[in-house]
Amino acid sequence: MTGVALLTVALVLLPLFAIFAYLVYKGIGSINWAFLTQTPKPVGEPGGGMANAIVGSMVILGIASLMGVPMGIGAGIFLSEYGRNRYGDIVRFVSDVLNGVPSIVIGIVAYGLVVMRQKHFSALAGGVALAIMMIPTIARTTEQMLLLVPQAIREAAYGLGVSRWRTTLSITLRTATSGVITGVMLAFARVAGETAPLLFTAFGNQFWNWKSDQPTAALSLQIFTYAISPFDEWHKQAWAGSLVLIILIVSAVAAVRLAVKHGTLSGA
C-alpha cells in the first residue's frame, strides 16, 4: 500500500517539476534586457518585449488592491468583531460562495459595470474585476487572524478606557498585522496570474498606455495571446513571460511563508 501511495505522490509531483523545468528551460533564453524594456514588435520582426504588459499588470493590480484591500479588511473586521451572530454567518457564507464564482463570470460582471458605461475596455475595469475576486479571500483570512488575538487583550484596552474603534484598529488589528498582510498577499498572488477576468475588461494592448480608461496590456493576457498564436517567436516570448509571472508570484508566496514564520502571530 505504501508503494501505491508513493506512486501517487510521484505522479502528482511529476507535472509540477515538468512545468517548472520547462519554464526555466524555455523561458530563460528569451529573457533579456529588450524583453523587459521594449513593447511587442509586429509579427515577423525578431526582438521586442513585454515591458508594457509588465507595467500594465502592475497598474491593474494596483487599482485592484486600492479597492479590494480596504474593503476586504473592513469586511474581515466586521466578521470577527461585529459578526459573531446570524448576520455574520450570512456574510461568512456569501464570502465562501463568492470565492468559488468562476473568474470568467466576474469578468462579465465587470464588463457590465464598467466597460458598458465607459464604452471602453480599461485598466479600471480590469482592476474592478480583480478587486471583486480579492475581497472575499481577504475578508476570511483577516477574520481568522483577528480571531487569533486573545480576547483578554481587547478587554485590557477597554479597561483602560480606550474606545472600541480605537481598540480594534490600534490593538487588535495591530497585533494581527502580519497575519492580515499574509492574507492580503495570498489574495494578491491569486489574482496576479488571472487571465479570464481581464479578457474583456483590460483587453490587452500592444503599446504603452498610461491612461486608466484605455485598453491596457497585462502579462497574463499577453502570454495567452502569444501562446495560441502560430508564430515561433511569440511562443518563446510566451515562455519568457510565464517565467517572469511565476517568479513574481512565487516570490510573493515565499515572502508570505517567511512573514508567517517570523511574524508576531507565530507564537500566539
Next chain:
Amino acid sequence: MSNQALPRPRFNAPDPERGTKAALKIETSSAPLLQGRVSEVPDAVFGWAMRFCGFAVVALLALIVYQLVAGSQLSWHAFGLKFFGQSDWNPVEDQYGALPFMYGTIVSSLLSLVIAVPLSLGVAVFITEMCPVGFRGILSFTTELLAAIPSVVYGLWAIFVMVPLLREYVQPFLGKTLGWTGLFTGPPYGIGMLAAGIILAIMIIPIISSITREVLTVVPQHQREAVLALGATRWEMIRMGVLRNARAGIVGAIILGLGRALGETMAVTMVIGNRPEIAKSLFAPGYTMASVLANEFTEATGDLYLSALIEIGLALFFVTIVVNALARIMVWSVTRGQPARSLA
C-alpha cells in the same frame, strides 16, 4: 467609507495613558470616571462602516446576480428553457443553444475528477499517515505550489509539452488497447476532451488533496489506535479508521475540486479544441461554457449574441454556486461539527 470615519473621533478619543493616571488618582470618587469624555459617536460610526464593508460582500453577490440576470433577459425571452436543450450554435442566423458547452463542461470536469481523486487521496493519505514528520511540510508545500501556478501557464505548458506527448504516445496507445469502448476512437489530434480533462486534473489535485489532508488530520488519534488494537493492518486502519470517518469531508473536498474544474477557463480553452460538437470519443475536440465566453464575448456583435453568452455565464454561475455551497457544508460538517453555525 471607513476612511471618512477615521479622522472624526480624534477629538474624543481618550488617551489610554491619561485614562490610567486618572483612574489611579481618583480612586475614591464614586462618579464614573470617563463619563462625558468617551463619546459614543465615533464608535457607532466605525461600527457602521465595518458593517457596511461586511454587507458590501452580500451586495456584491446580489450585484453579480443582477448583472447576469439583466444581461441575459433578451436571450431568455427568445429561447426560454429550449436554450439549454438545443445544440445549434449559429451566430450568423442568431440561433443559440448551450447544450454542446454544457456537455463539454460536464464531461471534462468529470474526467478530471476520475483522474484527480485517486491521486489526491493517495497524496493526502501518504502525507498524514505514512510520511516521516520532517518531510510532511515540504511535501504539502510542494503540492500547494501547484495551486500557485496561473491557469494560463498551465495552458501554455499543456499546448507545447502535454499535447504533443498525448498525440505521439498516449492517444495511439489508448486507441489500440481501449478503442473498443468507443471512448478512445478517431484521429489522435492531441488537443481535445482528454487533454482538457488531464490538465484540469493537474489543476484540481492541490485543492482536493489539501482539504482532504485537513479533514484527515481532524480524525481523532484514538480512532486509529482502536482499529489497530483490533488487529487491523495499516491499510485496514487507514480504510476503516481514517477514511470512513472522514467520508463527508472527503466528498466535500472532491465537490470543491469539481467546482473549480467547472469554472476553469484559460487552460481548458487552450487545449480543448473549441468546437461546439457533442462526440462520444474523448479524442474529439469539444467546447466548455467558460471557454466559449473567453473566446466569443469580445467578438459578440449582436445584442442577442451577447445576451446568449451572458446566459451561459449565468448558468455557469448557478451551477458553481450550488456545487460550492454543497461542498462547504460537507467540509464544515466534519471540521467544525455543524455547518455554518458553530464558529464562535
